[in-house]
Amino acid sequence: AQSVTQPDIHxxxxxxxxxxxxxxxxxxxxPYLFWYVQSPGQGLQLLxxxxxxxxxxxxxxxxxxxxxxxxxxxxxxxxxVHWSDAAxxxxxxxxxxxxxxxxxxxxxxxxxxx
Amino acid sequence: DxxxxxxxxxxxxxxxxxxxxSCEQNLNHDAMYWYRQDPGQxxxxxxxxxxxxxxxxxxxxxxxxxxxxxxxSFPLTxxxxxxxxxxxxxxxxxxxxxxxxxxxxxxxxxxxxRLTVV
Numbered sequence: 001a002q003s004v005t006q007p008d009i010h011x012x013x014x015x016x017x018x019x020x021x022x023x024x025x026x027x028x029x030x031p032y033l034f035w036y037v038q039s040p041g042q043g044l045q046l047l048x049x050x051x052x053x054x055x056x057x058x059x060x061x062x063x064x065x066x067x068x069x070x071x072x073x074x075x076x077x078x079x080x081v082h083w084s085d086a087a088x089x090x091x092x093x094x095x096x097x098x099x100x101x102x103x104x105x106x107x108x109x110x111x112x113x114x
Numbered sequence: 115d116x117x118x119x120x121x122x123x124x125x126x127x128x129x130x131x132x133x134x135x136s137c138e139q140n141l142n143h144d145a146m147y148w149y150r151q152d153p154g155q156x157x158x159x160x161x162x163x164x165x166x167x168x169x170x171x172x173x174x175x176x177x178x179x180x181x182x183x184x185x186x187s188f189p190l191t192x193x194x195x196x197x198x199x200x201x202x203x204x205x206x207x208x209x210x211x212x213x214x215x216x217x218x219x220x221x222x223x224x225x226x227x228r229l230t231v232v
Contacts, residue, residue, distance in 0.1 A: 009154065034220055043118075043204055043223035051218055090156065101172075102147075102206075102221060106156040 002027045004093050006105035013081050014113050021076040021108050023091030031093040033074040034102070035065055038088040047089075050074060061085070086112045116141045120205050120224035126232050127192070127199065135190045135227045137205035145208040146188035147221070150174060150201045157204065163188055192229065203227045 003026045013019055025031055032051050036044040048059025055067040065076045074091060091105040118139045127133045137146065145164045149157040159172030163182040177196025182188055192199045206221040 032218070036223075041202075041226070041228070043120075043225045044206075044221070045223070046220050049218075049220055101159060101162070102157075104149075104157040106154060 002031070002093055002095055002103045004091050004103050004105040006089075006091055006108050008108045009106070010109045010111070012111040012113060015083050016080050019076075019078045019081045019085070019110070021089050021091075021110070023074045023076065023105060024072050025074065025091075025093045026072065027093055027095070031095070033065075033067060034092040034094070035059065035063070035074075035076050036090045036092060036104075037061075038090065038107075040087075044090060047076070081110075081112055083112045083114065086110055118205055118207055118222055118224035120203075120227050122227060123225070125227055125229045127229060128232060130194045132191055132193050133199075133229065135192065135203055135205075135229070137188045137190065137224060139186050139188075139205075139207045139222075141207055141209070141222060142185070143207035143209045143222070144185070145210065146182070147206040147208070148172075148178075148180065148188070148190045149204045149206065151204060151226075152201050160190065160203075199229055200231050201229060203229060 005024045034049045035047040038044045047063050048057050050057045050067045058064050063078050067074050088107045088109050090107050092102045094102045121136045147162040148160040151157050158174050160178050161180040163169035169180050179191045204226045205224040209219050
């Protein structure tokens with residue numbers, strides 16, 4: 001079965017510092033990978049996605065993610081964090097052969113300190 | 115603007131009552147999904163529907179029921195059989211229920227309904 005692991009439950013960074021959120025997946029083929037962000041009490045907003053091609057993908061709000069097949073990883077990065085980036089971040093993998101179900105990680109909560 | 119509307123935003127249920135959560139989309143999407151979110155557990159799939167009048171159980175369907183009589187609507191009923199219904203419920207949609215084109219679009223999410231048992 002497919003699975004997604006986000007090993008960091010909670011991360012705290014200072015405003016202006018760089019950020020990396022980890023995501024590892026378990027899937028037989030090259031998956032379709034997504035990162036979503038959720039503000040408190042809100043739905044999820046798509047940050048970026050990867051299907052094929054260039055392994056470094058750019059998203060909204062200055063985020064980027066790199067797909068590394070050898071490590072089964074799709075880590076999210078941002079060079080300089082803003083206070084408004086404080087939120088919950090979810091990595092997801094989708095299996096188009098299984099009803100297009102998304103499998104989500106358990107999320108990483110980001111706190112930004114001044 | 116197109117999107118997904120979930121209502122109500124907050125819902126309180128007494129023990130033993132059934133409640134229905136509304137999800138409406140004006141995106142003309144074929145597929146719709148219901149997820150439950152609990153702290154530290156991410157999102158878990160309850161039910162999904164890829165076409166009108168058809169739906170499939172997800173990982174945690176017990177105690178829930180759905181209907182898909184119209185393309186734009188996918189209501190979720192939390193029945194009294196659901197022993198621990200307090201959670202945040204998210205509805206999502208996708209333009210095509212089948213194949214890789216649907217995957218590439220990703221999900222559009224509603225803003226959620228927080229259900230509390232009192």
